[in-house]
Amino acid sequence: MKQFTIEWRHLDENGDTCLRCSVAGKTLHQVIAELKKELKTKNVKIIFKETKLSKNQITQSNMILINDISLEQILSGVNVSQNYCSSCSCLTGIDAYCRTVEYNGKSYDEIPEIIIRRAVLKVAGLDTGGKKTMNRNRLCGIILSLFFVASFTLLSGCTTNSENVSSGPAWLKNYTPVHSVSTGSDDFWTVYPEINPESGSVVSHLDWVLDSLDTGCVLFVVHATGCVGCQAQADRVIRFGDKYEGQLVFWDLDFALGGDIEQKSYKAYVYDPDGYPGYIALTGIITLVKEKGEVTYGWHSWEGNVGDSDMETWIQDAIYYYQRNS
Structure with missing residues (x-):
C-alpha cells in the first residue's frame, strides 16, 4: 500500500486560528475525506498531520505539505506570496502578513480545493490535470436543475407597489432617498462596482440573502468577537439592526459563533x-x-467603519427602495 502524509501548518493563538487558515483547513479536511474514498480502491492511504504554530512562526502559517514538500514545489504554476492579514493581526496584536497562493493568474488568500486535490493526485501518480470526472446521473441532475431554474425564471414576474411606501413606517411617507443606482462609490450597485476587479459582473447572490429578501431588505455585518479593530462597526450595525427590527432582515455574522454562521460569514465575502x-x-x-x-x-x-449618520442613511434608503419595489 502506498502511503503519504498531508501536513497542515497554521497559526494557533489560545485555540484560535486566522480566518484564511480556518477556510484552508476546512477545505483540506473536505478534500481528504473525498480522496480517501477515491484512493481506497487504488491501495493508497492518506495520513493527516496538523502542526500548530506560534506567532513567531507565522511565515509558515497557511501552508500545506505532502511528505514534507509544499504544494508550490509539487505543482508547476503555483507560486507563493503574502499580504496583510487583518485576522492574524487581531489574534497576535501585531501587523501580520500571511501566505497567499497564485494559480492560473489569480491570487488566493485561502488555498483553493483544486490545488490541494491536484497536488495529492500528483503525488499518488493519478493527476488528471485538475479535471474532476462527473458521472451521468450527476450531470443529468445538474441539467434538470438548470432547466427548472430557467423555467421558473421565465414564469416568474416582478411587480412594483408604490402603495407599500405609504403603508410603511411614518418616516417613509415623505422620504427622499439619498443614494441612486449606478456603479460609483456612493451608489447602490446591481453589478460589481468600478473599484472591484470583477467590475460590471453580476453578483451570485447567496441563498440565505435571497430567502431573506422575501421578507425585507437585508443588512449584515461580518466580524469576530475579540477583534478590537472591527468591534466599533459591529456594535454600530447591530444597534441599527435592533432599531429597524421588523423593517429589514438583520444577520449578525460573528465568525466566533462557528457552525452555520461561520460558513455564512465566509460566503458573505462575495459582497466584498x-x-x-x-x-x-x-x-x-x-x-x-x-x-x-x-x-x-x-x-x-x-x-x-462607517459613520452613524451615513450608515443610517443607507439603511433608510434600502428600506425605502424595498418598500417601493416589492
Whole structure:
C-alpha cells in the first residue's frame, strides 16, 4: 500500500486560528475525506498531520505539505506570496502578513480545493490535470436543475407597489432617498462596482440573502468577537439592526459563533466591494431597486467603519427602495 502524509501548518493563538487558515483547513479536511474514498480502491492511504504554530512562526502559517514538500514545489504554476492579514493581526496584536497562493493568474488568500486535490493526485501518480470526472446521473441532475431554474425564471414576474411606501413606517411617507443606482462609490450597485476587479459582473447572490429578501431588505455585518479593530462597526450595525427590527432582515455574522454562521460569514465575502483580500468588519446591505424599468437586486458594502449618520442613511434608503419595489 502506498502511503503519504498531508501536513497542515497554521497559526494557533489560545485555540484560535486566522480566518484564511480556518477556510484552508476546512477545505483540506473536505478534500481528504473525498480522496480517501477515491484512493481506497487504488491501495493508497492518506495520513493527516496538523502542526500548530506560534506567532513567531507565522511565515509558515497557511501552508500545506505532502511528505514534507509544499504544494508550490509539487505543482508547476503555483507560486507563493503574502499580504496583510487583518485576522492574524487581531489574534497576535501585531501587523501580520500571511501566505497567499497564485494559480492560473489569480491570487488566493485561502488555498483553493483544486490545488490541494491536484497536488495529492500528483503525488499518488493519478493527476488528471485538475479535471474532476462527473458521472451521468450527476450531470443529468445538474441539467434538470438548470432547466427548472430557467423555467421558473421565465414564469416568474416582478411587480412594483408604490402603495407599500405609504403603508410603511411614518418616516417613509415623505422620504427622499439619498443614494441612486449606478456603479460609483456612493451608489447602490446591481453589478460589481468600478473599484472591484470583477467590475460590471453580476453578483451570485447567496441563498440565505435571497430567502431573506422575501421578507425585507437585508443588512449584515461580518466580524469576530475579540477583534478590537472591527468591534466599533459591529456594535454600530447591530444597534441599527435592533432599531429597524421588523423593517429589514438583520444577520449578525460573528465568525466566533462557528457552525452555520461561520460558513455564512465566509460566503458573505462575495459582497466584498473591492475584491481580495477581504477584511473585517464587512458590512453589506441588499435591497430591491429598479433599473431600466425592471426590478432587480441592489446592494452596497463596506470594509471597516462607517459613520452613524451615513450608515443610517443607507439603511433608510434600502428600506425605502424595498418598500417601493416589492
